[in-house]
Amino acid sequence: MAxxxxxxxxLGLALLCLLIHSEIAESATxxxxxxxxxxxxxxxWPRGKRFRAGDVLVFKYxxxxxxxxxxxxxxxxxxxxxxxxxVFRSGNDRITLARGTNYFICSFAGHCQAGMKIAVTAA
Numbered sequence: 001m002a003x004x005x006x007x008x009x010x011l012g013l014a015l016l017c018l019l020i021h022s023e024i025a026e027s028a029t030x031x032x033x034x035x036x037x038x039x040x041x042x043x044x045w046p047r048g049k050r051f052r053a054g055d056v057l058v059f060k061y062x063x064x065x066x067x068x069x070x071x072x073x074x075x076x077x078x079x080x081x082x083x084x085x086x087v088f089r090s091g092n093d094r095i096t097l098a099r100g101t102n103y104f105i106c107s108f109a110g111h112c113q114a115g116m117k118i119a120v121t122a123a
Contacts, residue, residue: 027054029094032118037061038068038106041115051122053099063091066116069107070095076103076119079112097122 030049033042037060059068068088069081081087087107088095095104099122106116 027052027056029056029058031058031060032104033060038066039116040111043115043117046118046120051097051120053097053122055097055122057095057097057102057104057120059088059093059095059104061091063089066106066108066111068093068095069105071103071105073101073103073119076105076117079105079117081105081107099123 028051030051032038033045036042039061061068070086070088071081074080075082075085085107095102097120101119101121103119104117105112
């Protein structure tokens, strides 16, 4: 009898590991702006795409011309980069999406106002 319970527990753990692996394996990688990369007028880029928590956004750009700043909804709407915001500057940034809406802007003068910002909602 005890041996049967041990087998059931082992099977349950194996299934749990399989589910966790499947969740990780299903994450997708998206290049923001597709072939254009992270540039002006990308504000509509997320439209029609289905994002999930754990998906990775790749921001490709010239670091001497742009950056990527993770901001709040209020900062996104006002094109502000508040003190303490996470700033990415590599030109090939990989950012994993959290569940909910993730907001990103370029904080170079006038860039966010010219549409260099995206709001990505991950289920």
